[in-house]
Amino acid sequence: MLAGLLVLGPMPLAAAAPAPYTVQPGDTLWSIARDLRPDPSVRIQAMAQALYARNPDAFDGGPEGLKAGATLQPPAPDELARTEPAPIPGAGNYYTVRASDTLWSVAERLRPDPRIPTREMVQRLFEHNPHAFDGDVHTLRAGAVLQVPDMPTAGSAAAPVAVADASSAPASDAAPDTPAPSRDTPNGDAEDEAQRAFVFGEESAEDADADTQTGAAAWDLRVEDARIELGVLGTSGRPVDHVQHGRGVVSARRDLNEAWELRLGARADIQAQQGGDYPSTTRARADYDENFLRYRGDRTRVTVGTQRILWGRVDEIPPTDRLSTKDLTRFGLDPYGERRRANPAIRAEFFQGPWHADLVFLPLFRPAELPDRDSLWHPVDRNRGRLLGLPQDPALAPVIQQAALDDDVSGNGGAGVRLGRSGRGADFAVTVQRARHSQPYYRFDTDTRQAILAGQPPGDPTLEAVHPRTWVVGGDTAFATGAWTWRAEAAWLSDVPVTRADDLRQTTVEGVDWVVGAEGFPGDGDFRMTTQLAGQHLLNAGDMLDARESYFLTGELESPFADYNWRARLRYSIGLNRRDVYLNPELAWIAREPMEFYIGLHWLDGAEGTAGGFYRDNRMLVTGWRGQF
Amino acid sequence: MMNRTAMFLGAGLLLAVATLPAAALAEESAARELARAVHERPDGDDAVTRGIMTLTGGGRRERVRESYEYRLDGEEPGASRNLIRFTSPRNIADTAILVHNHPGGDVDQWLYLPAIQRERRISSENRGGSFVQSELYFEDLEDREPHKDHHRILGEDAYEGTPVTVLESVPVDSGNSVYSKRVSWIHEETLLPLRIDLYEGGEEPAKRLEVQRIEEIQGYWTVTRSSMTDLASGRTTILEVEDVTYNSGLPDELFTLRGLSDPSLARPYRP
Numbered sequence: 012m013l014a015g016l017l018v019l020g021p022m023p024l025a026a027a028a029p030a031p032y033t034v035q036p037g038d039t040l041w042s043i044a045r046d047l048r049p050d051p052s053v054r055i056q057a058m059a060q061a062l063y064a065r066n067p068d069a070f071d072g073g074p075e076g077l078k079a080g081a082t083l084q085p086p087a088p089d090e091l092a093r094t095e096p097a098p099i100p101g102a103g104n105y106y107t108v109r110a111s112d113t114l115w116s117v118a119e120r121l122r123p124d125p126r127i128p129t130r131e132m133v134q135r136l137f138e139h140n141p142h143a144f145d146g147d148v149h150t151l152r153a154g155a156v157l158q159v160p161d162m163p164t165a166g167s168a169a170a171p172v173a174v175a176d177a178s179s180a181p182a183s184d185a186a187p188d189t190p191a192p193s194r195d196t197p198n199g200d201a202e203d204e205a206q207r208a209f210v211f212g213e214e215s216a217e218d219a220d221a222d223t224q225t226g227a228a229a230w231d232l233r234v235e236d237a238r239i240e241l242g243v244l245g246t247s248g249r250p251v252d253h254v255q256h257g258r259g260v261v262s263a264r265r266d267l268n269e270a271w272e273l274r275l276g277a278r279a280d281i282q283a284q285q286g287g288d289y290p291s292t293t294r295a296r297a298d299y300d301e302n303f304l305r306y307r308g309d310r311t312r313v314t315v316g317t318q319r320i321l322w323g324r325v326d327e328i329p330p331t332d333r334l335s336t337k338d339l340t341r342f343g344l345d346p347y348g349e350r351r352r353a354n355p356a357i358r359a360e361f362f363q364g365p366w367h368a369d370l371v372f373l374p375l376f377r378p379a380e381l382p383d384r385d386s387l388w389h390p391v392d393r394n395r396g397r398l399l400g401l402p403q404d405p406a407l408a409p410v411i412q413q414a415a416l417d418d419d420v421s422g423n424g425g426a427g428v429r430l431g432r433s434g435r436g437a438d439f440a441v442t443v444q445r446a447r448h449s450q451p452y453y454r455f456d457t458d459t460r461q462a463i464l465a466g467q468p469p470g471d472p473t474l475e476a477v478h479p480r481t482w483v484v485g486g487d488t489a490f491a492t493g494a495w496t497w498r499a500e501a502a503w504l505s506d507v508p509v510t511r512a513d514d515l516r517q518t519t520v521e522g523v524d525w526v527v528g529a530e531g532f533p534g535d536g537d538f539r540m541t542t543q544l545a546g547q548h549l550l551n552a553g554d555m556l557d558a559r560e561s562y563f564l565t566g567e568l569e570s571p572f573a574d575y576n577w578r579a580r581l582r583y584s585i586g587l588n589r590r591d592v593y594l595n596p597e598l599a600w601i602a603r604e605p606m607e608f609y610i611g612l613h614w615l616d617g618a619e620g621t622a623g624g625f626y627r628d629n630r631m632l633v634t635g636w637r638g639q640f
Numbered sequence: 641m642m643n644r645t646a647m648f649l650g651a652g653l654l655l656a657v658a659t660l661p662a663a664a665l666a667e668e669s670a671a672r673e674l675a676r677a678v679h680e681r682p683d684g685d686d687a688v689t690r691g692i693m694t695l696t697g698g699g700r701r702e703r704v705r706e707s708y709e710y711r712l713d714g715e716e717p718g719a720s721r722n723l724i725r726f727t728s729p730r731n732i733a734d735t736a737i738l739v740h741n742h743p744g745g746d747v748d749q750w751l752y753l754p755a756i757q758r759e760r761r762i763s764s765e766n767r768g769g770s771f772v773q774s775e776l777y778f779e780d781l782e783d784r785e786p787h788k789d790h791h792r793i794l795g796e797d798a799y800e801g802t803p804v805t806v807l808e809s810v811p812v813d814s815g816n817s818v819y820s821k822r823v824s825w826i827h828e829e830t831l832l833p834l835r836i837d838l839y840e841g842g843e844e845p846a847k848r849l850e851v852q853r854i855e856e857i858q859g860y861w862t863v864t865r866s867s868m869t870d871l872a873s874g875r876t877t878i879l880e881v882e883d884v885t886y887n888s889g890l891p892d893e894l895f896t897l898r899g900l901s902d903p904s905l906a907r908p909y910r911p
Contacts, residue, residue, distance in 0.1 A: 039673070039676065039677060039680065040673055041673050041674065041676065041677035042677070045677075045828070054796070054803075054805070054828065055677075055828045056670050056674060056793065056805060056828070059670060059673060060670055063669075207855070207856045208853060208854060208855040208856065208864075209802070209827075209830070209853065209854045209855075210852065210853050211799060211800040211802065211834060211850075211851055211852050211853065212800050212850075212852055233730065233733075234730075266904065266907075269908075272904060307902075307904065307905075312898075312902075319757065321756055321757055321758060324758075346755075347756060348753075348755040348756035348757070349755070362893075362896070362898050364896075365896070365897075367897065367898065433750070433759070433761075433896075433897045434748075435740070435742060435746075435748055436746075436748070438761055438897075489760075489761040490761070491748075491749075491761060491762070491763040491764070491765075492763075493763070493765055494763050494765040494766060495763055496760075496761055496762050496763045498761075530762070530763075531763065531766075532763075532766040532768075532769050534768075535766060535767060535768035535769070535818065536768050536769055536770075537769050537770050539769075571770075571773065574698060574699070574700045574873070574875065575695075575700070575770075575773040576700060576701070602700065602701045602703075603701065604703055604729045604731055605729040605730040605731035605732075606731075607731075638730075638731065639730040639731045639733070640730050
C-alpha cells in the first residue's frame with residue numbers, strides 16, 4: 012500500500028495517462044482503488060469497478076481473485092464517474108451552533124491547526140458564513156450551520172476538524188497501513204499535520220476533553236460490601252420474631268513496586284434477634300478479611316497472609332473447595348462467595364501457557380465462623396435440644412439443651428495442590444488435598460455418651476466439635492456446547508465424620524460428592540439460569556445416624572426487567588430423595604448503582620435430619636440495602 | 641480457515657455466475673469487497689482503549705460504566721483476543737470478560753467475578769443478551785466476519801453532510817445472528833460505518849448505531865464517540881473513547897486466565 016502511495020505521491024493530478032500499478036502482496040482491490048483514484052470525488056467503489064473492468068487478466072475468476080504481481084492499468088480520470096454535486100470540501104466540516112456557544116469558543120474548537128490564532132479563525136468563520144450572523148460578528152445565531160473554511164496552513168483539505176493537540180500527532184510514516192489523506196495535498200507537510208477528526212452532528216460541550224484521570228492513587232480504598240437487612244419470621248413455631256443484620260467489609264490495596272502488592276482488609280458484622288421463645292441477642296463482631304503480601308513474577312505469584320481461596324468450579328457447593336473457611340453465621344442465606352471467610356495461608360502459583368499450578372498451605376487452622384450460641388442459625392439448637400444433621404431424638408434433647416460446647420482447633424489447616432488447564436474448548440483441573448473440615452461436627456464426649464447409653468443423666472454433658480482431617484482427591488471441568496455451559500466437579504474424601512447408631516460413637520467413613528450443572532440464557536436474552544444436580548454419598552457406612560445418600564437439584568433463575576431498573580431472582584435447592592427445600596426469591600431495585608434495595612423470602616422445609624427440616628421455623632421475609640463503594 | 645473461506649467464496653461466485661446477469665455480479669462483488677475492506681480496515685496489531693459507556697434515555701436513571709479494553713490480533717487471520725475490564729461503578733469494578741476468537745469462528749469466553757474470585761467459562765452464543773445492561777448485545781461486541789452475510793450496495797447517501805455508501809448485510813445463516821439485517825452507512829475514506837440500522841425481523845430497524853466523532857489516532861481512524869439507540873424504547877447507550885493506544889506490544893500473558901483474574905497485570909499498559 013505504501014508503494015501505491017509512493018507511485019501516486021509525485022504524480023501530477025493532470026489528465027495525463029496514469030501510471031500502471033503492480034499488485035503487492037497484502038493489497039486488496041479496495042485498497043488499491045482507494046489509493047489510485049485520481050481525487051476524492053471518485054468513489055472508491057466506482058474506481059474498483061473500473062479497475063476490474065479494465066484489467067480482466069489481473070483477476071482470477073472475480074474481483075476477489077486479484078493476483079499478486081499483476082499489473083493494473085488505471086482508467087483514465089475522465090472515464091470515471093464522479094459524485095454529484097461537487098464534492099464537499101472536507102466531509103463533515105460543518106458545525107451547528109448551540110445556544111451556549113460563542114463565536115470565540117466555536118472558532119477555538121474548529122480551527123484545524125492550533126497554530127492558527129483563534130482571532131483569525133473568528134474572522135474567517137464570520138466572512139465565510141454571513142448567513143449565520145445577525146449583522147455583526149457578535150450576533151452568532153444559535154442553530155445556524157457554519158461551514159468551516161479551508162485554512163491555508165492546515166495540513167489537509169480533507170481534515171475537517173483538527174484537535175488542538177498537535178503534540179500528540181505522530182508522524183504519518185508511523186502508520187504503515189493507513190490511508191494517509193495527505194496524498195490529497197501534495198504540498199502538505201505531513202509531519203506538521205495536526206491530529207485529524209471528523210465530527211458528525213453537534214458535539215456536546217461536555218466532550219471538551221475533561222481529563223478525569225486521577226493520578227495513580229497510592230492506596231486503592233474500597234468498601235467491598237456494605238449492607239443492612241431486616242427480617243420478620245412468620246411461622247407459628249418461630250424461634251424469634253425479628254432479626255437484623257448489618258455488615259461492612261473494607262479493603263485497602265497498594266502496589267509497593269512492580270512486583271509487590273500489599274492488601275489490607277477488615278470486616279464487621281452485627282446480628283440481632285428479638286421476640287419469640289429464644290433469647291434476644293445482639294452480637295457485633297470484627298474480623299480480619301484479606302490481609303496479604305503478594306509477589307508477582309513472570310510465571311509465579313506468591314501470596315502470604317489471610318486469604319479466601321475458593322477452589323472448584325461449580326456453584327454454591329463445590330466438592331473440591333476444602334481449604335476455605337465456611338461462614339455459618341447465616342446458614343445459606345448469602346450467596347456462595349459471601350459464605351467464606353479469609354484464613355491464614357501461604358499460596359504459591361505457577362503459570363505456564365494454559366497451565367496453572369496452585370499450591371496452598373494453611374499454617375493455622377481456622378474453623379468455620381459460627382453465629383451466636385443462641386442464634387436461630389446455630390447448628391446446635393440448645394433451646395430445643397436439636398443437632399443439625401441428625402434426626403430429632405426426645406431422649407437426646409435434654410442432653411443437647413444442657414451440653415457445653417468444646418471446640419479444639421489447634422494445629423494447622425492442611426495443604427493442597429491444584430493443577431488446572433484452561434484453553435480452547437474446555438477447562439479442567441485436578442486436585443489433591445490434605446484438608447480439615449472447617450464445618451464442626453458435633454459428638455458427645457466419652458462420659459456423656461456412656462451416661463446416655465447407660466440410660467442415666469450425664470453429669471456434665473459436653474458436645475465436642477471435631478474437624479477431622481481428610482484426604483481429598485478431585486477434579487472439575489467446564490465446557491460449552493451451543494448456548495449452554497456445562498460444569499462438573501467431583502471429590503473423593505477419605506474421612507467424612509459420622510455418628511454410629513448403636514453406640515453414638517463418632518467415626519469417619521469415605522465419601523464422594525459430585526455436582527453436574529449447566530448454565531444458559533434460554534430465549535437468547537437477559538434471562539439467565541443455572542441448574543445443578545448434586546449427590547453426596549457415604550461409602551461403606553454401616554448403621555449410621557447420618558444420611559447415607561443425598562441428591563439435590565440446586566440453581567438460580569435471574570432476569571432484569573423494567574428497563575434494568577429491577578431484577579428478579581430465585582435461588583433454590585431441592586432434595587430429591589428426601590424432602591429438603593430451600594427457596595429464596597428476591598426482588599431488587601437496581602437502578603441506583605452501585606447499591607440495591609431488595610425484598611426477599613427465605614423459605615425452608617424438610618424432613619427430619621435435613622437442613623431444611625432443621626431450620627424450617629426460620630422462614631422469613633427480609634428487606635434490605637446493599638452496596639459497594 | 642482461509643481455505644474454507646476461499647472455497648466458500650468460490651462456491652458463492654460459481655452460483656452467482658450461473659444465475660445472475662453480469663451487472664448484478666459486479667454489484668454483488670463490489671458489495672462483498674466493500675464489506676471485506678471494512679472488516680480488514682487497518683486498526684493496528686493491538687490496542688488499549690479506555691472507554692466510558694453512558695446508559696441513558698427512555699426515562700431511566702442514567703448510569704455510567706468505565707472500562708479498559710485490551711485487544712491483541714493473532715498471527716492467523718480471524719484470531720484475536722480481547723479483555724474488557726470494568727473499573728466503575730464499584731459493584732462491577734474488576735469484573736472482566738476474556739474472549740479468544742479462533743480462526744474458523746469458534747470462540748472461548750470467560751467471565752471473571754471478583755465476588756467469588758473465579759474465572760467462569762461462559763458460552764459465546766448468548767448473542768441477544770444485553771452487555772452490562774446497555775443497548776449493546778453480546779453480538780455487537782463480536783468481530784463479525786464478512787463471509788457470514790450476503791452483502792448488497794443500496795446506493796449513495798449523505799450522513800450529516802458526509803457522502804457515504806449504504807451497504808445491506810443479511811446473514812447467510814439466520815441462526816448465527818440476532819439480527820435479520822444490518823444496513824450500514826459506510827464512510828469510504830475511513831472505511832468506518834457511520835450509522836448502522838439493525839433489524840430484528842421486522843420492517844423497521846430495532847436499533848441504530850450512530851457515530852458522532854472519529855479521530856485519527858496514531859494514524860488509525862478511531863470512533864471516539866458513538867451511540868446505540870433502542871428505537872422502540874428510546875434508550876441510548878453512548879460510547880466514548882477517552883484514550884486509546886495502538887501497537888504497544890501487548891503480551892500474550894494478558895489474555896490468559898491469569899490476566900483475566902489479576903487486574904494488576906494489565907495496569908502498566910493503560911494509556
